[in-house]
Structures are given as C-alpha cells and as structure tokens.
Amino acid sequence: MNDMSKSSVARLISGVAFPGLCLAMLCLTIPSGCSRTADGRDRVQVSGTVRLNGELLPFGIIKFIPIADSNLPASAVDILNGKYESDRGLPKGKYRVEITGFKRPPEEAVSLDPSEASSGGNAQIIPKGFNVNSTLELTVDAATSHNDFDLKD
Numbered sequence: 001m002n003d004m005s006k007s008s009v010a011r012l013i014s015g016v017a018f019p020g021l022c023l024a025m026l027c028l029t030i031p032s033g034c035s036r037t038a039d040g041r042d043r044v045q046v047s048g049t050v051r052l053n054g055e056l057l058p059f060g061i062i063k064f065i066p067i068a069d070s071n072l073p074a075s076a077v078d079i080l081n082g083k084y085e086s087d088r089g090l091p092k093g094k095y096r097v098e099i100t101g102f103k104r105p106p107e108e109a110v111s112l113d114p115s116e117a118s119s120g121g122n123a124q125i126i127p128k129g130f131n132v133n134s135t136l137e138l139t140v141d142a143a144t145s146h147n148d149f150d151l152k153d
Contacts (some may be wrong), residue, residue, distance in 0.1 A: 041072075043089030044140050048147040049082045050099055052126060056082025060101035060126070062149075064138065067094045090140045097136035099149060101126040127153060 046064070050057040060079035066072035072093045077084045079101065104122045130136060130151050138147055 041091040043091055044142060044145050045086060045089045046077070046138075046140060046145045046147065047083070047085035048149065050079050050084065050101070051082060051148070051150045052101060053151070053153055057099075057101045057126075058082075058103055059105050060099060063098040063100075064090055064095040064140075065098065067096050067137065069093050090145075092140050095138045095140065096134060097138050097149070098131045098134045099126050099136070099151065100124055100131050126151065 050060065050062065057079055058081065061076050062079055062084050063074065063076045065074045072091050072095075075086065075088070075090055077086050079099075101124065102122050103125060124131070130149075136149065138145075
C-alpha cells in the first residue's frame with residue numbers, strides 16, 4: 001500500500017470506529033432501569049394494583065401529584081386490568097394520589113361525574129373521594145415501590 005491508501009484507510013477506520021466507540025462507552029455509562037430528573041434526583045419505579053370494592057379496576061389512570069416539593073414533576077400512569085407500572089418512575093418524595101376509573105377504555109368515556117355511572121354510559125366509576133377530592137397519599141422512598149390501592153364505595 002502506498003502512503004495515500006494508508007491514510008485513506010486510517011481516516012475510514014477512525015471515522016467509523018471512533019463514533020462507534022463513543023456510542024458504546026455512552027451505553028455502558030447509562031444504567032439500565034434507572035433514570036434521573038433534570039435536577040439529578042433518582043427516580044423510583046412505582047407499580048401496584050387498584051381494586052374497587054374488591055374487583056380489579058378494568059381501565060383507569062393513577063396520578064401522582066407532589067405535595068410538599070413543587071420542584072417534583074406530577075405523573076400519570078395508565079391502569080389496565082387493575083395493574084399500573086410507571087415507565088420512568090417517580091422522584092423520591094410525598095405525593096397525593098388521584099385515581100380515575102372506567103368499565104371500558106377511557107376513550108369511550110362520556111362523563112367523569114361518578115353520579116352518572118348508572119346512566120349505562122362509560123362514566124367515571126371511582127368516587128370523587130379518590131380522585132378530585134382525594135386524600136390518598138404515597139411516599140416514594142425505596143429502590144422500587146409496589147403500592148396497592150383497595151378502594152371502597
């Protein structure tokens with residue numbers, strides 16, 4: 001090989017290998033299953049089940065709203081067949097929990113008013129005391145946080 005072809009090969013290898021090496025190093029430094037907030041706080045995976053009068057909630061949404069620390073983000077997670085699991089997790093802290101629920105998927109919902117549940121539509125089936133007027137609280141402080149909610153009318 002002449003000097004010209006050697007430098008071309010070196011440029012080709014460095015152009016491909018260096019970015020690939022950087023990407024591999026980046027992947028090794030990011031821990032899987034763990035994330036942080038913009039201010040560097042660790043997030044904790046949150047999961048559990050939601051029951052209404054002993055039955056798994058068919059469809060719903062569980063919201064986590066920070067109580068004391070306004071710098072914490074609020075979060076909402078889907079409930080399907082009574083189970084929920086946060087994808088990104090929640091930063092450690094204290095949260096007010098609001099739960100909404102439906103017999104069918106929420107896109108079919110016609111009303112969020114629990115008083116309309118008997119109308120035959122897909123109205124909100126969770127009493128207001130567990131959503132808009134909720135006093136439910138959750139403190140997230142462990143590596144993983146499994147929390148079940150057993151709601152009664």
